[in-house]
Amino acid sequence: MSGRLAVIGLGPGNAGQVTPEAIRAVAEARFFYGYKPYIDRLDLRPDQQAIASDNREELARAREAIEKAMKGESVAVVSGGDAGVFAMAAAVCEAIEAGPPEWRDIDLTVVPGITAMLAVAARIGAPLGHDFCAVSLSDNLKPWDLIELRLLAAAGAGFVIALYNPISKSRPWQLGRAFEGLSAVLPGTTPVIFGRAAGRPDERIRIVPLAEARADMADMATCVIIGSPETRTIPRDGKPPLVYTPRSATGPSR
């Protein structure tokens, strides 16, 4: 008899942005798998046990969690943000597809959460107010050429772009290259938002024009949002500007 596996999105990192559904799912599980910083956010009871692992071992972690659940246990895999956006829900599905047929019987629940781009956007106005896309800048699992192609296609078609996984120690040059490529198709005045740790005590939100955007303005905890040519900035006295993308757009070739 198989147990239960919940893949839970814990939101950007403050308690006010964890849904009641996520809190309930955490309360109902006994074994917790996840990247250590997310596991550390949990306030577990003595009868609950955490198995933290490194960021790079998503598939192994997914398999381990599924095996535990298949033994009849109640298991949770936790992600920051939304569990389904560049996070553990896809890894769990991959493991199920590649695993033994009985794994498909598992009682699987995915609990959505506030994903980083939504939290960052809310702090600055409404940059995602119209058509947008989300791109992971990590070339660990896809070729850089494909990332570049997607960025240029999206910018050329007028999408606002949210970049996840913009930079890390092992991927130092990709974000700079992305800004370079985008500068060829977007005005230098396009607003770029560096949203670090949105909603957490160490939050830092910074807006610069694309022409001045530099890779060292981001770190691993940053979600970068690049406006479209329609995106507007409203200056305010004594307050950070508002950045928003209007609900209307005027034509294919702007």
Added chain:
Amino acid sequence: MSGRLAVIGLGPGNAGQVTPEAIRAVAEARFFYGYKPYIDRLDLRPDQQAIASDNREELARAREAIEKAMKGESVAVVSGGDAGVFAMAAAVCEAIEAGPPEWRDIDLTVVPGITAMLAVAARIGAPLGHDFCAVSLSDNLKPWDLIELRLLAAAGAGFVIALYNPISKSRPWQLGRAFEGLSAVLPGTTPVIFGRAAGRPDERIRIVPLAEARADMADMATCVIIGSPETRTIPRDGKPPLVYTPRSATGPSR
């Protein structure tokens, strides 16, 4: 002296997906502006007052809410899902930019929420597990040509596509046209998810291959997710299939 204006995302529509932050923001406001179905979700105290309006009057509603807040009142504008995704936060920013200069002094907060595509994705696996975009199919405020251009650019570059506002009485043909256009660039086997009222009692989630997708499978409460060529379907005995987009992708021209 200006009051406060909170633009609040109430999530997809079940209490388990409303954040504590949104609940707090609702508790702190006295006047509520919004589309009636969202206003109806609130359980207001006798000292709180709701001003419901029609769906088409976003800008007028935003102005009215700002004017009320400028009189020193504590005002909330409520949206379903996330307030910043095809919703009221952009309309409020538009109104501020076009309004008198003193409107820029307003104490504005945007409270993010679980947006529809995240709720739908969670019910079916992880279709948004890799690069994706969100497109509003409404041509009330942008030309249809631009929408078509964006859909084709996104599909051609391998993005999963979430469609918001797919259909309405006054926009009956757009979704069918979108499926037609996408069929020219995507395999007929590409999974299409019709996610209606995800997480609510009247939820209905349906998966069909693109070749069989029809506009009448959606209504106003539906978020449609169209897979990429990488998106996979895992059949399961006695359960709906899982649909997910792997974390890896293999090349620009797949």
